[in-house]
Amino acid sequence: MGAIISITDLRKSYDNGFQALKGVSLDIEEGEIIALLGPNGAGKTTLIGAVCGLVRITGGTVTVGGHDVVHDPRRARSQIGLVPQEIALDIFETVWKSVRYTRGLFGLPPDDAHLERVLKSLSLWDKRDNQCKELSGGMKRRVMIAKALSHAPKVLFLDEPTAGVDVNLRRDMWALVRELRASGVTVILTTHYIEEAEEMADRVAVINKGEILLVEDKAHLMKRFGRKLLTLELAEPVTALPAGLEGRGLTLSEDGAHLVYGYDTAAEHTGITRLISDLADAGLRVRDLDSEKSSLEDVFLRLVEEEQA
Numbered sequence: 468m469g470a471i472i473s474i475t476d477l478r479k480s481y482d483n484g485f486q487a488l489k490g491v492s493l494d495i496e497e498g499e500i501i502a503l504l505g506p507n508g509a510g511k512t513t514l515i516g517a518v519c520g521l522v523r524i525t526g527g528t529v530t531v532g533g534h535d536v537v538h539d540p541r542r543a544r545s546q547i548g549l550v551p552q553e554i555a556l557d558i559f560e561t562v563w564k565s566v567r568y569t570r571g572l573f574g575l576p577p578d579d580a581h582l583e584r585v586l587k588s589l590s591l592w593d594k595r596d597n598q599c600k601e602l603s604g605g606m607k608r609r610v611m612i613a614k615a616l617s618h619a620p621k622v623l624f625l626d627e628p629t630a631g632v633d634v635n636l637r638r639d640m641w642a643l644v645r646e647l648r649a650s651g652v653t654v655i656l657t658t659h660y661i662e663e664a665e666e667m668a669d670r671v672a673v674i675n676k677g678e679i680l681l682v683e684d685k686a687h688l689m690k691r692f693g694r695k696l697l698t699l700e701l702a703e704p705v706t707a708l709p710a711g712l713e714g715r716g717l718t719l720s721e722d723g724a725h726l727v728y729g730y731d732t733a734a735e736h737t738g739i740t741r742l743i744s745d746l747a748d749a750g751l752r753v754r755d756l757d758s759e760k761s762s763l764e765d766v767f768l769r770l771v772e773e774e775q776a
């Protein structure tokens with residue numbers, strides 16, 4: 468599959484001279500879910516705004532579906548559905564009329580069959596004649612998505628789709644995004660919940676201070692940066708690491724009852740077999756083992772901290 472969005476050396480300086488994007492290049496493949504992660508002020512909203520034609524770019528090029536956002540903004544924008552973070556609905560309007568109206572804004576003729584499919588896929592069909600003010604917060608969010616899909620865009624931007632949403636609704640939203648992808652829509656989401664990126668994204672782009680630090684397949688990323696911690700519970704606590712076991716990446720807990728061993732998941736040899744046998748030789752009996760994987764959150768924090776250092 469080819470790139471549906473192509474961003475090349477994108478620069479944005481605001482009128483006060485602040486450089487919010489410093490030469491961002493990124494290709495987004497058709498049909499993928501890509502998560503944009505970055506701390507507050509990293510440039511995520513500016514980047515989305517530039518692709519959607521809401522922010523005037525000061526350098527570089529962006530094409531959506533082959534259409535340049537500066538030279539052919541209407542065609543480029545027609546490929547995109549944007550779901551902003553804040554819910555903005557005419558609360559006295561019915562769901563059906565809101566969605567129909569938004570489609571009209573794109574200069575498209577009515578297509579009630581398409582809108583019916585969209586509302587059904589979002590479990591809003593039964594609510595079509597309700598005024599927006601009669602809907603729950605989760606339903607209002609889904610109406611925002613229905614509006615963004617009303618002109619059948621190829622690309623959907625979700626800006627913080629589950630900010631302030633409870634766990635159940637968050638899971639519903641994840642299922643919905645997967646369904647959208649299955650229907651061929653490319654999804655770009657920004658999120659502060661790294662768990663969300665870990666759960667959903669095919670690829671992750673980390674952005675900081677207006678620059679892309681990394682774009683990588685999520686599975687590769689976890690493998691490349693991921694670490695595992697193995698905790699060994701000792702049958703009898705010790706006061707110090709036995710001689711010969713220093714310098715092996717082992718840490719003794721304060722109570723002397725646990726040894727923690729950190730290793731790279733990508734390493735060819737983890738050294739665990741050797742470690743266990745060396746512990747036995749040193750007279751330490753292990754009662755139990757526990758292992759935990761570093762999360763995408765650890766990877767993200769490490770990356771941003773390294774950049775800050």
Ligand SMILES: Nc1ncnc2c1ncn2[C@@H]1O[C@H](COP(=O)(O)OP(=O)(O)OP(=O)(O)O)[C@@H](O)[C@H]1O
Nearest residue numbers: 481483485487505506507508509510511512513514
């Ligand atoms: N209109 C503007 N004029 C000047 N500076 C701006 C303007 N809009 C944004 N900025 C600055 O550009 C930088 C990037 O902002 P942006 O909103 O893109 O970040 P973000 O990654 O979306 O942050 P958040 O996660 O907090 O939403 C910030 O330092 C911000 O203060």
